[in-house]
Amino acid sequence: MPIELAPHNKRGLTLDSPLIAGSGAVGYGENWAPGLTWDLFGAVVTAPLSVRPRKGLTPPRLAEIPAGFLFSTGDHNPGFRRVLQRQAPLWRRVQTPVILTLVGGEPGDRAWMAMRLEEIEGWVDGIELPVPEDANLGEASAFISAVRHVTTLPILVKLPATRAAHLARACVVAGADALVVGAPPPALYPTEEGKLLEAPLAGPAAFPFTLRALRRVAALDLGVTLVASGGVHTLDDVALCLDEGADAVQIRSLIWTDPAAAKRLALDVQAFVESPWAAQPDEA
Amino acid sequence: MPIELAPHNKRGLTLDSPLIAGSGAVGYGENWAPGLTWDLFGAVVTAPLSVRPRKGLTPPRLAEIPAGFLFSTGDHNPGFRRVLQRQAPLWRRVQTPVILTLVGGEPGDRAWMAMRLEEIEGWVDGIELPVPEDANLGEASAFISAVRHVTTLPILVKLPATRAAHLARACVVAGADALVVGAPPPALYPTEEGKLLEAPLAGPAAFPFTLRALRRVAALDLGVTLVASGGVHTLDDVALCLDEGADAVQIRSLIWTDPAAAKRLALDVQAFVESPWAAQPDEA
Amino acid sequence: MLQIKAQLIQRKTYGVSQELRLFAPKLAQRLTAGQPVLVRTGWGLDSYLRRSFHPVTIDAESWTLRLPPSGDRGHAWLRMVPEGSELDCLGPIGVGYTLTDGARHVLCLGEGEMAWALLPAVTQAAERRLSVTLAVGAASARYTIPANRLPLAVEYRVVTTDGSRGRKGHLAALLPELLPWADAILAAGSIDFYHQLAESVQTQRGMLVQGFVQALYQTSFLCGTGACLSCVADIAGGRRRVCLRGPVFDLVDLLH
Amino acid sequence: MLQIKAQLIQRKTYGVSQELRLFAPKLAQRLTAGQPVLVRTGWGLDSYLRRSFHPVTIDAESWTLRLPPSGDRGHAWLRMVPEGSELDCLGPIGVGYTLTDGARHVLCLGEGEMAWALLPAVTQAAERRLSVTLAVGAASARYTIPANRLPLAVEYRVVTTDGSRGRKGHLAALLPELLPWADAILAAGSIDFYHQLAESVQTQRGMLVQGFVQALYQTSFLCGTGACLSCVADIAGGRRRVCLRGPVFDLVDLLH
Ligand SMILES: Cc1cc2nc3c(=O)[nH]c(=O)nc-3n(C[C@H](O)[C@H](O)[C@H](O)COP(=O)(O)OP(=O)(O)OC[C@H]3O[C@@H](n4cnc5c(N)ncnc54)[C@H](O)[C@@H]3O)c2cc1C
Ligand SMILES: Cc1cc2nc3c(=O)[nH]c(=O)nc-3n(C[C@H](O)[C@H](O)[C@H](O)COP(=O)(O)OP(=O)(O)OC[C@H]3O[C@@H](n4cnc5c(N)ncnc54)[C@H](O)[C@@H]3O)c2cc1C
Ligand SMILES: Cc1cc2nc3c(=O)[nH]c(=O)nc-3n(C[C@H](O)[C@H](O)[C@H](O)COP(=O)(O)O)c2cc1C
Numbered sequence A, B: 001m002p003i004e005l006a007p008h009n010k011r012g013l014t015l016d017s018p019l020i021a022g023s024g025a026v027g028y029g030e031n032w033a034p035g036l037t038w039d040l041f042g043a044v045v046t047a048p049l050s051v052r053p054r055k056g057l058t059p060p061r062l063a064e065i066p067a068g069f070l071f072s073t074g075d076h077n078p079g080f081r082r083v084l085q086r087q088a089p090l091w092r093r094v095q096t097p098v099i100l101t102l103v104g105g106e107p108g109d110r111a112w113m114a115m116r117l118e119e120i121e122g123w124v125d126g127i128e129l130p131v132p133e134d135a136n137l138g139e140a141s142a143f144i145s146a147v148r149h150v151t152t153l154p155i156l157v158k159l160p161a162t163r164a165a166h167l168a169r170a171c172v173v174a175g176a177d178a179l180v181v182g183a184p185p186p187a188l189y190p191t192e193e194g195k196l197l198e199a200p201l202a203g204p205a206a207f208p209f210t211l212r213a214l215r216r217v218a219a220l221d222l223g224v225t226l227v228a229s230g231g232v233h234t235l236d237d238v239a240l241c242l243d244e245g246a247d248a249v250q251i252r253s254l255i256w257t258d259p260a261a262a263k264r265l266a267l268d269v270q271a272f273v274e275s276p277w278a279a280q281p282d283e284a
Numbered sequence C, D: 001m002l003q004i005k006a007q008l009i010q011r012k013t014y015g016v017s018q019e020l021r022l023f024a025p026k027l028a029q030r031l032t033a034g035q036p037v038l039v040r041t042g043w044g045l046d047s048y049l050r051r052s053f054h055p056v057t058i059d060a061e062s063w064t065l066r067l068p069p070s071g072d073r074g075h076a077w078l079r080m081v082p083e084g085s086e087l088d089c090l091g092p093i094g095v096g097y098t099l100t101d102g103a104r105h106v107l108c109l110g111e112g113e114m115a116w117a118l119l120p121a122v123t124q125a126a127e128r129r130l131s132v133t134l135a136v137g138a139a140s141a142r143y144t145i146p147a148n149r150l151p152l153a154v155e156y157r158v159v160t161t162d163g164s165r166g167r168k169g170h171l172a173a174l175l176p177e178l179l180p181w182a183d184a185i186l187a188a189g190s191i192d193f194y195h196q197l198a199e200s201v202q203t204q205r206g207m208l209v210q211g212f213v214q215a216l217y218q219t220s221f222l223c224g225t226g227a228c229l230s231c232v233a234d235i236a237g238g239r240r241r242v243c244l245r246g247p248v249f250d251l252v253d254l255l256h
């Protein structure tokens, strides 16, 4: 049963499964854990891309917390041109839709990258724009509209979970085809090395925030599709998200920490959406 | 080494230990788990009190999440008069400072209760005022000033963790003697019974949010004392809070889930503040 | 209430269920049937909340908890923890079943998984040479207590929804024949069943009096000391803390 | 890289350390000295992140991980998990030590706890009848590898800070006498030590050439596939993913 994530967009964004490999789970499409393949996922969202290369956060970038971890690369990436040169042939070859994450820098950077993508028809299937944790309504609207003006590609806007309901409407007005709810809230904790790291939550600990944000955004009934993201690990989690109004669901940490479980989940989700009553929710 | 939580208040609020039994950990002072006693804590903060009795949330009130739980009673309480009648003799008897949590209802309710407390000199040692999750600056200022005008008791204002840095200055201007940072962020998760519960986080999962909020509030350097609260479970957690600028630390869930560990922590904290180098941080 | 480390001295597997015998003399000596014990179910922070168990056996030095088939994470951990491990227990919580002095004919009524909570009371009543009937209702034979788990002197009656064991139907259908005989009832089931039970007693005996039926209210507990207000239920004329007043209530209080 | 369930077939306790032997033929056959394996350390969600271990023995069917004394929650779980349990392993990660064909005199240099990562390479080199010297430096005798853990043919040199075993001082002090003899070096230690080592080699041999010293960079891993960018380090001329390029690097690359 195909899922249309951008029903009001001429290009559309059709997924064969509601399970998406989210924000950098497989890098730019080349870093696959054992047993995982493109066809397990409805779409793949890349790691972030900026116009210029970024060195990101000085390591350590990871702090384990109870039932999860704090994690940020600080948008570490080789820059738009390099990634496109290296990866675009791969994106072109695969059947699975590829969604590029574009992040800011100078004003207009995201729109510049979106324009370049518009020129290379058929390589990329959508754009994901993360709204920074502290962005206000005006800032978020501004960069989304700027991208909307130069691209016909479906735009997914990723909202910070704690402020998702506050920001959602403005992002839809600015041109989002779908809302990704959301980026888990930031916290602070010591790394193994004893340094205090401030970064967003990841892992199962993040899921209850995702679910709350999703419910609040779904209640606004904004007429766009919703993608749940943050801490999703089990079929129960996926089912809860779909119940609460999500059209699709992203996973990331699970792909890194337990590829075999990610594969089982992908297959279970495919069975579940065919027939929700047939699939058995997780027993562990 | 005594800790003065309200140095600019004439009455003062002097603690023998920086470890406080926070918001309802022992009810109104009568619900002690085995092995726990008043003298283990620098102060005891009661469960919430409103002018009229409140039935609180319809159960279930509890949902387990990874490494913690969502929990709210909805300010379930027998009302100000009943609790005072029953508990005030006990509060008068004990050496440990007793801090009453006052919550709103009609405008002026908190100030009305604070006025009554002013009349019964020597029974109560401080007031804790939780700022609701969605209160704006004006609302928070208003009820804090109202209480400040009618009481000479030290006022501790408890801030929601995710908005603590935003609200802190206004609360100090309105008359807070100390800031409690903070109430953990709310989330949504199914209970054992399958109902979706929206409630604040509790348990170790909450701690990384407390630590982030504390760092941000401490950075404002507002000239009041700071009390860390939310998810504190180990001596490492306490030490991190003190390092990040807390003068005292509240525990709650640990008292409920592992009284023996709470007792060990209380004794370790006493040893630690006497000589931080002598005490061994937790090994588990 | 105590907090105590109890050593896991025996694990018995019955199909998909398990029973764990825990060595803890001090706790066992204070524990009565129907009183929950809260057990930590992890070495680390997950699962964070304790699981509550009504003992299925109690002796001078140990008690036994039963792990039903379930998908619960805490139960899964208990299924795997090695013999010899120390389990952190907090209990007993609240009020259990009491065998009142006057009672001669004790009727125990258990629904489904909850019926197991009656076992220590059934055993104790039989040891006191009271005449005891245990009647259980369950979905099918596999969910009933095996007869060999009961003292010989106990009369055992079974009702199953699918008729795979004992009479076909619902436990409530047995009440007309069992009630006249009983002079004390210990019940463990759903609130629905308790309403049926109360009605039957009224029909058969004219009136449900205080002291006749003790009924276990099933819920989960966080603190067990009355502080957290997580165990509250709308019973006994108000919103009550089950860990202080219960979990075994007089049926009159429970329903009014 | 594989993800595989490895059965814990043997646990040996050495004072406050433990070694766990894991049966996993497919993994063992691919594993080389210095390559980390990422192991899940909980049945539930805590600890959530895998712990990485450099094998201390490798044979055809199994490998052994070493639990040092530590306060880590994941290690604590591994200390308690019963024999016979299946541990979820992800590995081997990246690039390990290689014994180059030309080498006759292999010098292995290990600092503190990291020295254990050299053991499989030491054993393998001895089996190939190469002449092997293992030199370790540690804070005191109790932190050094016991001599009986090494093949007989291996020459073993120890330096301790407190002089409780072997020479008193720092491992670097041994380099002048050991370097001239070696035609390949496998090292496991801190970046500080690697700088000292590079300097000694330059002093003694005029130049540090590519292919002479292999050095293990210690860090932790999240995905092991190059996706997450959590293992990056500023080495080899940029911000590199250690799980792809390392964790065993040519010393020339590691320091430049
Ligand atoms: C292999 C296996 C796996 C399982 N996995 C899970 C799992 O992952 N998660 C989970 O939650 N459960 C699971 N279960 C089921 C669960 O653990 C219990 O065994 C089951 O629910 C029975 O408990 P119950 O108290 O509901 O009693 P049941 O005997 O099933 O009865 C259900 C309820 O219906 C009423 N009832 C039914 N028949 C009668 C009767 N004749 N007389 C009176 N009342 C009746 C009662 O109110 C009773 O409480 C599993 C069971 C099996 C066998
Ligand atoms: C009972 C016990 C409990 C412990 N509990 C904990 C715990 O809870 N948490 C924890 O983190 N650790 C704990 N430790 C210590 C820890 O696990 C390691 O055993 C210890 O740190 C040694 O590891 P190391 O790699 O640092 O090497 P060490 O041998 O201790 O050396 C430390 C470092 O100093 C340098 N060094 C010192 N001496 C020399 C030398 N002669 N030559 C060259 N280099 C040298 C090296 O760089 C080396 O890496 C405990 C140890 C014991 C015995
Ligand atoms: C995901 C990714 C992010 C990168 N980010 C940067 C960067 O921010 N700045 C830069 O100069 N190079 C960057 N690079 C390029 C690397 O520095 C270099 O070209 C090489 O790919 C890194 O080596 P490694 O793959 O072994 O880590 C990046 C490469 C990748 C694959």
Ligand SMILES: Cc1cc2nc3c(=O)[nH]c(=O)nc-3n(C[C@H](O)[C@H](O)[C@H](O)COP(=O)(O)O)c2cc1C
Binding pocket: B027, B047, B053, B054, B055, B056, B076, B077, B078, B079, C229, C238, C239, C240, C241, C242, C244, C245
């Ligand atoms: C912490 C606490 C909160 C209470 N809250 C209410 C309330 O909101 N409304 C009310 O009518 N009574 C309230 N009561 C009073 C109870 O309804 C009643 O008086 C009795 O104390 C409750 O019984 P229990 O202690 O067995 O739960 C409360 C009592 C306590 C101890």
Ligand code: FES
Binding pocket: C220, C221, C222, C223, C224, C225, C226, C227, C228, C229, C230, C231, C232, C241, C242, C243, C244
């Ligand atoms: S379990 Fe906490 S009040 Fe009953």
Ligand code: FES
Binding pocket: D220, D221, D222, D223, D224, D225, D226, D227, D228, D229, D230, D231, D232, D241, D242, D243, D244
């Ligand atoms: S561990 Fe993920 S990139 Fe290296």
